[in-house]
Amino acid sequence: MSLVDKLKWRYATKKFDSTKKIAADKLQAILDAVQLAPSSIGLQHYRVLVIEDADTREKLKAVGYGQSQITDASQLIVFAAETNINEEFGKKYIDNVAATRNIPREALAGFEGMVLGAINGRTPEQLLIWAQKQAYIGLGVLVTAAAEQDVDICPMEGFDPAGFDEVLGLKEKGLTATVIATIGYRAADDATANAAKVRRPASEFFIHI
Numbered sequence: 001m002s003l004v005d006k007l008k009w010r011y012a013t014k015k016f017d018s019t020k021k022i023a024a025d026k027l028q029a030i031l032d033a034v035q036l037a038p039s040s041i042g043l044q045h046y047r048v049l050v051i052e053d054a055d056t057r058e059k060l061k062a063v064g065y066g067q068s069q070i071t072d073a074s075q076l077i078v079f080a081a082e083t084n085i086n087e088e089f090g091k092k093y094i095d096n097v098a099a100t101r102n103i104p105r106e107a108l109a110g111f112e113g114m115v116l117g118a119i120n121g122r123t124p125e126q127l128l129i130w131a132q133k134q135a136y137i138g139l140g141v142l143v144t145a146a147a148e149q150d151v152d153i154c155p156m157e158g159f160d161p162a163g164f165d166e167v168l169g170l171k172e173k174g175l176t177a178t179v180i181a182t183i184g185y186r187a188a189d190d191a192t193a194n195a196a197k198v199r200r201p202a203s204e205f206f207i208h209i
Contacts (some may be wrong), residue, residue: 003144003147003148006147006148006150007144007147008197009147009150010143010146010147010152010153011152011192011193011195011197012153012154012155012192013069013073013152013153013154013182013184013186013190013192013193014069014154014190014191014192015068015069015072015186015187015189015190015191015192016068016069016072016073016074016152016154016182016184016185016186016187016190017072017184017185017186017187017188018071018072018073020074020184020185021074021184022074022075022151022183022184022185026149026151027050027074027075027183029145029149030142030145030146030149030151030183031048031050033141033142033144033145033148034048034138034141034142034145035048036141037137037138037140037141038137039134039137039138040118040130040133040134041093041114041115041118042093042097043085043089043090043093043115043134044134045081045082045085045130045131045134045135046079046080046081046082046131046132046134046135046138046175046178047079047080047082047173047175048077048078048079048080048138049077049078049080049168050075050076050077051075051076051077051078051168052074052075052076054071056167056168057070057071057076058071059167060076060159060163060164060167060168062163063159063160063163063164063166063167064156064158064159064160064163064164064180065158065159065160067156067158067159069154069156069182070180070182072182072184072187073154073182073183073184074151074183074184074185075182075183075184076180076181076182077142077180077181077182077183078164078168078177078180079135079136079138079139079177079178079179079180079181080135080168080170080173080175080176080177080178081128081131081132081134081135081175081176081178082131082174082175083128083131083171083174083175083176084174085119085127085130085131086119087116087119087120089119090112090115090116090118090119091112091116093115094108094111094112094115097111128176131178132178132179135178135179136178136179139155139179139181142155142181142183143155143181146183151183151184151185152183152184152185152186153181153182153183154181154182155179155180155181156179156180156181156182157179157180159177159180161176161177161178164177164180165177
């Protein structure tokens, strides 16, 4: 199937088959795609937690409004925004650029100035919003990569971020839960699986100028 056909096939899975697990190679392919997601200046302003532990997921379900996907899916994915984006964070990124591309660090002085300017020019609140926006780009790649691997997914905003932060100890890690998704395989009796996909007509959705 083409990518468009795969995206037509996918839907926000409401009921997962808890007996089916994603094969390790498929899961790795999905995670590899997420790691390659674009981000502003390439900073990767968030971390991705892949949660399989049953006890942890039960605790998260309690702060996730009791949604069964959290415990029944093969994995729970949590996108957690960085809360300490500062000069140290920016300089560490420049170190990585220099090492990865085998470039003398001093040759990146101009780029480093731009990166640090982008960080220092934002308030803590603006930095968090910036990071959270990047996490949603990662979620979009996750949705697409899962569909490409014939894996079901349910992106979810219906959870208590503070509760997730507490259960996962994210505050101590300089992170905060931003958006989550469950991945696995749809249950045979998921009533929403065959519902027609509802989208605005292309004539209303796209604006060509």
